[in-house]
Amino acid sequence: MSAIPSSNAISTKRKTMNDPNFDRPGKTHKPDTNPPASLDSIFLSDPQRSPKWHxxxxxxxxxxxxxxGTLFGADSWRLAKASTVFKDMFDIPQPISFGYPIASRWVNQEQPIDMEVTSFILETFLNLINVSIPSLPxxxxxxxxTALSGLCDKFIVTKNIVDQVSPGLVLAGANDPWDLLVWASKKNYLFMGRKALSYMGPEGFTKVHTIPPVSSGRSGDGSTLKYKPFWDRFHLLSPSWQIALLTTAFPQRAFIPAETAITICKTKKTSRNSPKGKSQGVPSHDTGPAKSGRFEMVMVSWHEMVKGFNPRS
Structure with missing residues (x-):
């Protein structure tokens, strides 16, 4: 008589495919309690896939x-001190990862925070927040x-950093005033918009520049708006800025009558006061009523246009 195995015994019989529990783990399965691997250890065996650190x-x-793909290390307290978004992010309680120190409890070593900017812009941003008196290169x-300013807007950085980035953006826009004007319209920054108009002047307002030729193996940069047709770049402005720009630059219309034949009748009359034998010609211009014509837009002085430009009004 064979002994009946107890209910706690572990069966070593292999499950068949017809068994309903075939795809389920056996009782001998133990959960993996090893801590998650860091980025350095993940790619240690494959140097080609290893991430590049700054x-x-x-x-x-x-x-x-x-x-x-370049990775940057940063201190949480510096990020939180410079950015409202980072501060709120770090204040959210996160589960503690096994094997990591408490200071890194909210850091996911396998998934860094994607900043969506180039490594140069991210380096410049960290240089700004890591010093007491920030300055731009x-x-x-x-x-x-614009990329740096957009990053600062996205993470809502402190005023001392904005005070460095905003003037730098305006200064960089001196060479590309139309780009600055379009950027200001999207952000609704009136001060930047007036600066852009003062930079371009009446000639730069409508002038289309020629893309510089290829020189020294480098092609000309045709990405700036000064190389695009006027109406192509004009339609990039926000609707309220388009209306304000036209109404401010062209506040009134002038009527230009059609060209008509001018009959000049010269009659010679002898004046009593004129010397004897002399005649005085009196021209007579008979243009008649203006039956047709056209209206033309008359632009105000550029200084008045810049001063009166106000899309918010």
């Missing part, structure tokens, strides 16, 4: 990632300044 910004309990292009 040479200077590589320490901190927060990992940020640029669009090219010289020579930034308008495209770089």
């Amino acid at each position: 040479p200077y910004h590589s320490d901190g309990n927060v990992i940020l990632r640029a669009t090219n 010289n020579g930034l292009s308008f495209a770089q300044m």
Whole structure:
């Protein structure tokens, strides 16, 4: 007589495919209690897939990632002190990951925070927030300044940083005033809009520049709006700015009558007061009533236009 196995015994009999519990784990399965691997250990066996760290910004309990995959280390307290969004993000309680120190309890080592900017812009941003008196490097292009300004707007940075970025954006827009004007219209920044108009002047308002030729193996930059036709760049403005720009620049119309034949009748009359034998010609212009004509837009002086430009009114 064979012994009946107890209910707690573990069966070693292999399950068949007809068994309803075939795809279920056996009782001997144990949960994986190992801590999640960090980024360094994940790619340690495959150097080609290893992420690239910034040479200077590589320490901190927060990992940020640029669009090219470069990783940046940052301190949470610096980010929270400079940005309202980061402060609110770090104030949200997060579960503690097993094996990580308490200071990194909200950091997901396998999924850094994607900043959606280039590594240069992210480096510039971290340089601004890591010092007591922030300052911008010289020579930034308008495209770089708009990317940096957009990042500051997205994360709602403090005033001391905005006070550096905004003037830098206006200064960079001196070479591309139409780009600055369109940017200001999307943000509804009236001060920047008036600055852009003062930069371009009446000639730059309608002038279409020629794209510079290829030189030294580098092609000309045709991305700025000054190379595009007037109405193409004009329609990039917000509707309220389009209306304000036209009504301010052209406040009134002038009627130009059609050209008609001018009959000049010269009659010679002898004046009593004129010397004897002399005659005085009196021209007579008979144009008749103006039956047709056209209206033309008359632009005010550029200074008045810039001063009176106000889309909010």
